[in-house]
Amino acid sequence: MSESANEKHAFQAEVSRLLHMMINSVYSEREIFLRELISNASDACDKLRYLAITDPSLQSGGDSFRIDITLDKQARLITIADNGVGMSHDELIENLGTIAHSGTGKFVDQLTGDASADIDLIGQFGVGFYSAFMVAEHVDVLSRRAGSEEAWAWQSGGTGEFEMSAAQKPAPGTEIRLHIRAGEDEFLDPARLRQVISAYSDHVAHPIYLHIAGEADAESDEKPVNSGSALWTRPKSEITEEQYKEFYHTVGHMFDDPWLTIHYRAEGKIEFTVLLFIPSMPPMDLFDPARQNRLRLYVRRVFITEEAQLLPPWLRFVRGVVDSADMPLNISREMLQNNPMVARIRKALTNRILTELKKKAEKDPEGFTQFWRNFGAVIKEGLYEDAERGEDLLKLARFATSKSGDALRSLDDYLSAMPDTQTAIYYIAGESEAAIKRSPQLEGFVARDIEVLLLSDPVDDFWLTTHRMYDGKPFKSITQGDADLKDLPPKSESSDTPDTQDAVPEGDMAILIALCKQALGEAVSDVRPSHRLTESAVCLVASETGIDMNLERILARQNQDGGLPKTARILELNPSHPMIRALAGKAKAGGAASQLEEAAHLLLVQARILDD
Numbered sequence: 001m002s003e004s005a006n007e008k009h010a011f012q013a014e015v016s017r018l019l020h021m022m023i024n025s026v027y028s029e030r031e032i033f034l035r036e037l038i039s040n041a042s043d044a045c046d047k048l049r050y051l052a053i054t055d056p057s058l059q060s061g062g063d064s065f066r067i068d069i070t071l072d073k074q075a076r077l078i079t080i081a082d083n084g085v086g087m088s089h090d091e092l093i094e095n096l097g098t099i100a101h102s103g104t105g106k107f108v109d110q111l112t113g114d115a116s117a118d119i120d121l122i123g124q125f126g127v128g129f130y131s132a133f134m135v136a137e138h139v140d141v142l143s144r145r146a147g148s149e150e151a152w153a154w155q156s157g158g159t160g161e162f163e164m165s166a167a168q169k170p171a172p173g174t175e176i177r178l179h180i181r182a183g184e185d186e187f188l189d190p191a192r193l194r195q196v197i198s199a200y201s202d203h204v205a206h207p208i209y210l211h212i213a214g215e216a217d218a219e220s221d222e223k224p225v226n227s228g229s230a231l232w233t234r235p236k237s238e239i240t241e242e243q244y245k246e247f248y249h250t251v252g253h254m255f256d257d258p259w260l261t262i263h264y265r266a267e268g269k270i271e272f273t274v275l276l277f278i279p280s281m282p283p284m285d286l287f288d289p290a291r292q293n294r295l296r297l298y299v300r301r302v303f304i305t306e307e308a309q310l311l312p313p314w315l316r317f318v319r320g321v322v323d324s325a326d327m328p329l330n331i332s333r334e335m336l337q338n339n340p341m342v343a344r345i346r347k348a349l350t351n352r353i354l355t356e357l358k359k360k361a362e363k364d365p366e367g368f369t370q371f372w373r374n375f376g377a378v379i380k381e382g383l384y385e386d387a388e389r390g391e392d393l394l395k396l397a398r399f400a401t402s403k404s405g406d407a408l409r410s411l412d413d414y415l416s417a418m419p420d421t422q423t424a425i426y427y428i429a430g431e432s433e434a435a436i437k438r439s440p441q442l443e444g445f446v447a448r449d450i451e452v453l454l455l456s457d458p459v460d461d462f463w464l465t466t467h468r469m470y471d472g473k474p475f476k477s478i479t480q481g482d483a484d485l486k487d488l489p490p491k492s493e494s495s496d497t498p499d500t501q502d503a504v505p506e507g508d509m510a511i512l513i514a515l516c517k518q519a520l521g522e523a524v525s526d527v528r529p530s531h532r533l534t535e536s537a538v539c540l541v542a543s544e545t546g547i548d549m550n551l552e553r554i555l556a557r558q559n560q561d562g563g564l565p566k567t568a569r570i571l572e573l574n575p576s577h578p579m580i581r582a583l584a585g586k587a588k589a590g591g592a593a594s595q596l597e598e599a600a601h602l603l604l605v606q607a608r609i610l611d612d
């Protein structure tokens, strides 16, 4: 095939930007390139092992999988070779020329152009294959896809384009040659290289061999650098925190530290080993519409898939592995879809995670609060998707409230602090905590010292449609229906006590209200005196039977320009407010009808402004 010409391909524009950054970066932990390349080599072996289950001819000669790293100091060359699945011509272009991997795509989206800020992102995301260009001025890739005779060479200096040409390779797999840049000589030091490899790869399931060119030490040649035992199969007592952490980084594609590590072996009807991590920072794809979880399923240490959906979508932030002792090795991804064993594992894992979370909430309330800030909005999806877990999840839930300051409170905190005369759990839903705190509807509650949950996650409006009670107490929106605050006394020592002394008498209010109703017609569904206002003159609320204000806002936004007709609100007037007092006086005296009509419209406009 030597007659075939070199092909030149331009990198996708985003890749060029990324590479430019890699090449010019002063990121201090450059050794992560080895972690990335070793994890790719290991993934490639896993992939071929899986494919060979159904097509044994792919793994020719029954070779066992291995990763070989060779250092040639003289030639300034580090080679990472695997006998995994390899890449075809088109896969090389796709995988090493575009941003095919979602993690890397997210990384690129976050780039600011400010070099020092961007450098921090490298550590947070990892950038896969392209990280090789941090240390190499030139990268050659030679790859042959399993099942094919063809091999292809890919090479690039990382600026603008890469070249491809047909090549020869005796066996399937991939070989990556890094021409180490001047100034990166630390990686040419055998001791340093060995140290980096063992730090990053101890748990990699395939053996990694390090060869030093010119040193013919046959003995160390055949002794793997890594221990190669799948970490989750080892007893807890033999695993250091550092090892757990490194495993989490590679397996979870995560770069923070785990907040919680759960490692156990389930025995009984079905047997499986579990090593799970809850991140301490929200992963980038947390609100990805696909809502996929990324737990890796193994069957007796053979990697099967990341797509088995071993957890419900509302636990998609959990990372780690599940190794089943009972599933057949040749289970296909299709067979996994409605597999009863998967359903059982999912249930067991979910139970276990909730139990561990409950323990954490008791033992480490502050840590748990931070966890809830990271993932609470996701867990709350479970309230309407897994209705039977409602009570458990509500027990774990933490809320900002009108009294909590910067802290979060549980519903049990709320219930134990509320007065006997209070019959409901009050809440207000809105777009942000700041917007909610400005809501006039809160005033009467604050004045009476009644705690109100401040709900600002879009999901809140949805779970509240399915869960209307907690511990026998109904949830009640303060922007919907009647506020029935009459039975709750104002807090006595407070200066902002609702000043009912100066309120317009009921009879006079009735006259003003009748005039407003007439003037506003269908623009409102009702006009009535308010108990929930102290400072503001007016507010809008939703009717008891309709949908709540914020939910309507969300639905209207989803339908762009409001496929839903907006339902008319109830306009509430504050009988103690000077303006309402003045208007009521005029109405009673039979003041100019046109002036009062205009005033009614102004009141509605004002209420709407406060509402948005």
Ligand code: ADP
Residues within 6 Å of the ligand: 036, 040, 041, 044, 082, 084, 085, 086, 087, 095, 096, 100, 101, 103, 104, 127, 128, 129, 130, 173, 174
């Ligand atoms: P990621 O591993 O997160 O997908 P990378 O940038 O590390 O992203 O790699 C991109 C893709 O290139 C991989 O998904 C894989 O398909 C392919 N690839 C990289 N290295 C190898 C290899 N050694 N063998 C086979 N395929 C590889």
Ligand code: MG
Residues within 6 Å of the ligand: 036, 039, 040, 128, 129
């Ligand atoms: Mg990778």
